[in-house]
Amino acid sequence: MQKLSEADLIINPDGSIYHLNLLPEDIADTVITVGDLDRVAEISKHFDSIEVKKGKREFITHTGYLGKKRITVLSTGIGTDNIDIVFNELDALVNIDFDTREIKKELKSLNIIRIGTSGAVQEDIPMGTILASSYGLGFDALMHYYIHEISGDEHSLLDSIKSHFSHIKNIHPYLTAADQSLLRTIGSGMEQGITVTAPGFYAPQGRQVRAKNAVPNFISLLTNFKQSNNRVTNLEMETAGIYALAKTLGHKALSVNAILASRVKFEFSSEPNKIVDKAIKMVLDRL
Ligand SMILES: O=P(O)(O)O[C@H]1O[C@H](CO)[C@@H](O)[C@H]1O
Numbered sequence: 363m364q365k366l367s368e369a370d371l372i373i374n375p376d377g378s379i380y381h382l383n384l385l386p387e388d389i390a391d392t393v394i395t396v397g398d399l400d401r402v403a404e405i406s407k408h409f410d411s412i413e414v415k416k417g418k419r420e421f422i423t424h425t426g427y428l429g430k431k432r433i434t435v436l437s438t439g440i441g442t443d444n445i446d447i448v449f450n451e452l453d454a455l456v457n458i459d460f461d462t463r464e465i466k467k468e469l470k471s472l473n474i475i476r477i478g479t480s481g482a483v484q485e486d487i488p489m490g491t492i493l494a495s496s497y498g499l500g501f502d503a504l505m506h507y508y509i510h511e512i513s514g515d516e517h518s519l520l521d522s523i524k525s526h527f528s529h530i531k532n533i534h535p536y537l538t539a540a541d542q543s544l545l546r547t548i549g550s551g552m553e554q555g556i557t558v559t560a561p562g563f564y565a566p567q568g569r570q571v572r573a574k575n576a577v578p579n580f581i582s583l584l585t586n587f588k589q590s591n592n593r594v595t596n597l598e599m600e601t602a603g604i605y606a607l608a609k610t611l612g613h614k615a616l617s618v619n620a621i622l623a624s625r626v627k628f629e630f631s632s633e634p635n636k637i638v639d640k641a642i643k644m645v646l647d648r649l
């Protein structure tokens with residue numbers, strides 16, 4: 363088997379992976395990702411014990427036990443450019459032999475759950491809702507750099523989406539479904555829908571402060587998309603990259619969104635931490 367070069371797979375002198383600063387034994391088979399590095403401790407404070415606390419840049423990791431279940435919680439920072447780093451490095455930690463630099467014969471599949479914040483684009487989804495993303499729809503460019511296979515169902519939904527947004531120049535969306543077993547278990551009873559992953563927080567999510575938006579009525583375009591039971595429910599900045607890269611690398615992923623904003627009612631929560639706590643407790647209870 364071909365050895366990965368020192369420039370392709372960068373291992374630090376202490377044997378840890380380049381950005382995450384983690385050793386293969388530092389991560390559990392269940393990984394919770396969060397954008398905000400302060401949220402890592404908000405989750406690990408529920409653990410019965412913590413065995414690993416490491417970090418570098420925005421990538422903070424705590425691994426510990428909740429009862430008998432070993433769980434890693436890891437911050438990604440904001441955006442799918444960071445998801446590229448985190449998911450390739452998490453996969454390398456479990457599926458590449460760091461001594462030989464070769465891909466292992468037996469590949470491991472991680473269960474990865476994002477707990478993040480988000481804004482809703484449907485009137486009947488109020489602030490405080492906890493929503494599981496049935497699909498991640500990427501308006502960013504990450505997956506245009508990977509060979510990414512999609513199913514017939516994903517194809518037909520993506521075709522309808524492309525035609526709905528066809529008049530917006532330079533948008534080439536990609537779409538991936540949530541892992542169905544995680545959606546059925548952890549996402550059970552939660553609001554569900556298509557999550558749009560934007561390559562920014564302001565104009566790419568239809569916000570206008572001082573710089574003028576090139577895409578008028580972006581939020582109503584999202585609100586009005588419909589294909590059978592599928593509709594766009596919310597906007598954030600990582601889910602599509604997580605779903606697509608997880609699937610490409612053979613991992614299972616679910617994105618759970620704490621809805622802090624209603625973009626159709628022009629509201630933002632005054633108690634965001636309470637909503638995030640609710641999402642954390644719901645996920646930990648179901649693991
Ligand atoms: O709260 P997190 O997990 O960071 O998620 C959301 O919040 C950030 C923007 O404020 C983006 O990362 C978006 O995806």
Ligand SMILES: O=c1cc[nH]c(=O)[nH]1
Nearest residue numbers: 479480481598599623
């Ligand atoms: O509106 C929102 C709220 C949280 N995070 C986002 O990316 N958008």
